[in-house]
Amino acid sequence: MIITRRVCARKESMDKMARKAKKREAGSGTITKRNDGRWQAQYVSGRDTATGKIIRHTIYGKTQREVAEKLRSAISCIDNGTFQEPRKITLAEYAKEYIENHVSTLSPLTQVSYEKNLRIHILPALGKRKLTDLTRRDIQAFVSSLGKNGKELSPKTIRVIHGVLHALLAAAKRDEILFRNVADDCTLPRVTQTKAKAITTDQLKPFLDAIRHDKFYHIYYIAIFSGQREAEVLGLRWDDVYWETNSIVIRQQLQIVPNTKPAQYQLVPPKENKQRRIILAQSAMQILRCQLIKQQRMQLQAGSLWSNQLNLVFTNEFGKPLHHFAVYSHLKTILSSCGMEDFTFHSLRHSFATISIENGDDIKTVQANLGHHAAAFTLKTYAHVSDRMQQNSAARMEELISYLEAAE
Numbered sequence: 328m329i330i331t332r333r334v335c336a337r338k339e340s341m342d343k344m345a346r347k348a349k350k351r352e353a354g355s356g357t358i359t360k361r362n363d364g365r366w367q368a369q370y371v372s373g374r375d376t377a378t379g380k381i382i383r384h385t386i387y388g389k390t391q392r393e394v395a396e397k398l399r400s401a402i403s404c405i406d407n408g409t410f411q412e413p414r415k416i417t418l419a420e421y422a423k424e425y426i427e428n429h430v431s432t433l434s435p436l437t438q439v440s441y442e443k444n445l446r447i448h449i450l451p452a453l454g455k456r457k458l459t460d461l462t463r464r465d466i467q468a469f470v471s472s473l474g475k476n477g478k479e480l481s482p483k484t485i486r487v488i489h490g491v492l493h494a495l496l497a498a499a500k501r502d503e504i505l506f507r508n509v510a511d512d513c514t515l516p517r518v519t520q521t522k523a524k525a526i527t528t529d530q531l532k533p534f535l536d537a538i539r540h541d542k543f544y545h546i547y548y549i550a551i552f553s554g555q556r557e558a559e560v561l562g563l564r565w566d567d568v569y570w571e572t573n574s575i576v577i578r579q580q581l582q583i584v585p586n587t588k589p590a591q592y593q594l595v596p597p598k599e600n601k602q603r604r605i606i607l608a609q610s611a612m613q614i615l616r617c618q619l620i621k622q623q624r625m626q627l628q629a630g631s632l633w634s635n636q637l638n639l640v641f642t643n644e645f646g647k648p649l650h651h652f653a654v655y656s657h658l659k660t661i662l663s664s665c666g667m668e669d670f671t672f673h674s675l676r677h678s679f680a681t682i683s684i685e686n687g688d689d690i691k692t693v694q695a696n697l698g699h700h701a702a703a704f705t706l707k708t709y710a711h712v713s714d715r716m717q718q719n720s721a722a723r724m725e726e727l728i729s730y731l732e733a734a735e
Contacts, residue, residue, distance in 0.1 A: 358394055361387075366394040372405055387507040397506065416504065418461070418495075419454035425495050434595065439585045444491045448473065453492075458499055463509045466492065470513050482516035489515055524670045525677035526551070528685050537665050543657055545618045546641050546649075547675065552611045554679035554697050557672045558582065561649055562594055563640045568615055574606045575615075577698065581639075581648055592648040594637060603698040615640065622646075 358368040367387045374381055386401065388394035422445055430441045452469050453461070469492075473485045480488075493510040500508050526534055531551075538547045550560050555577065562581035569575065579594040597603075607615075618640060625644050626633045635646030643649055655672050662670045676697070683693050694701070 358391060358398065360391070365389055366391045368394045368398040370398060370401055370405075372401075385506070415457055415459065417454065418456055418458055419450050421458055421499055421504065422450060422454070422495065425498050429494075429498050434582075435585045435593075436582065440487070441491050441494075444488050445495075448488050449492050449495075458496075458504055461496075461509050463512065466510045467513050470515065474516060482518045486515050486518065489513060524667070524674045525681040526667070526670070526674060527678075528682055530665075530667070531678075531682065533665055534662075534667070537661050541657075541661065543654055545614050545621070546654060547658060547661075548614050549611060550672070551675040551678050553605050553607060554676050554683075554693075555605075556580065556598070556676060557651060557655065559597055561639070561641055561651065561654065564594075564638045565619075565640055566638060568640065570612070572606070573609065573612050574604055576602060576604050578602050581651075583651070590650065592637070597698065599698070599700065601698050601700075603695065605696050 358366060360366050365387055366389070367385055369383055369385050372382050372384060384401070386394060386397045388397060426442060426445070430438050433441065449469075452472070453465070456465070466489075470485060470489050473480050473488060474482075489510065493508065496505060496508045496510050499505045534551075535548075538544050541547070546560055549555070549563075550557070553560075553575070555563070558580035559577050562579050563575065563577075564579075567576045567578055577597050580597050582593055582595045584591040584593055622635075622640075622642065625642075626635075626646065629645050633646045635642055637648065639646075639648060641649055658672055662668065662674075667674075680693050680697060683696070684690070694704075
């Protein structure tokens with residue numbers, strides 16, 4: 328009797344284990360909350376045909392509901408026979424697909440940036456690793472190594488590299504190779520906001536005197552009195568100049584087509600795809616009229632060699648687009664002669680904002696001219712408090728104090 332009970336109990340135990348094993352074979356999962364606050368679920372997709380071992384998978388999510396939906400989807404695929412094991416593909420192998428299917432849809436300059444960062448930084452360090460084997464610790468270790476071992480990469484560059492890797496892993500997640508992006512939640516170096524150099528009102532006259540007889544005088548003049556970026560100035564077309572309203576419209580910027588020799592140029596939308604209208608001072612409009620006359624003379628001299636197919640305002644002597652570096656490096660030489668070695672072409676844009684505010688323009692007006700999405704960004708980035716602004720503030724305070732004392 329006792330033996331029979333033991334046999335029955337053992338049989339029931341074996342049946343229970345068999346049911347569990349059968350359940351695991353068919354696909355099942357348990358959902359738990361992690362210490363970091365996220366949720367995870369583990370499930371079984373079957374057995375390895377070579378070793379007979381159970382194949383387990385883990386999926387992650389920010390909420391229990393998200394994980395439950397992913398788990399139901401995986402188990403449903405197992406039940407109906409459509410489940411596919413995650414691809415055992417290396418990062419380098421997937422990078423080829425990623426460049427072809429995803430990066431190719433980006434702008435030419437962004438493509439060059441992505442391919443360069445993959446080739447120089449990401450693939451040498453992680454290219455041989457299987458995507459499914461990568462962990463957050465691996466990505467963190469990689470990011471931390473970028474500023475060490477003599478690489479001396481700036482925090483901003485490290486963030487860009489991490490951004491490229493994060494985008495690649497996000498694509499792998501969309502392609503259902505990964506269940507989560509292990510580049511999430513990495514600790515990145517802090518980018519220190521550097522104070523941009525700006526030509527103040529006091530420095531403006533010496534600078535204008537230095538460029539007055541320069542071959543690029545009109546370009547630099549329009550840049551500092553309109554706040555345009557270099558690519559926007561060089562991409563300005565005559566169709567964008569409105570003489571009757573003393574205004575220009577920024578519709579595009581000039582861009583070099585990557586990997587073209589000799590360099591080929593194209594017009595692309597401005598930053599953030601945001602067009603804007605700028606009303607210029609009468610003197611700036613007069614400079615554009617002088618540029619029109621200058622260009623007409625160059626066209627006569629060039630004769631049949633003239634070709635301004637993009638109808639650009641600023642060209643070389645044959646009507647071709649001006650190379651960004653030629654304009655930039657020439658300006659750097661002039662700035663150095665004025666004791667402004669640390670200034671750049673972008674400083675002209677900063678200068679426009681600072682001079683505008685020094686002379687009474689409100690932040691919203693400056694924001695509209697610069698094409699920023701928010702006035703707060705304009706104030707934070709470009710409205711540098713100059714000595715003159717502080718002196719004016721102190722003078723106004725002194726006037727108030729004197730008035731109050733006189734009234735006593």
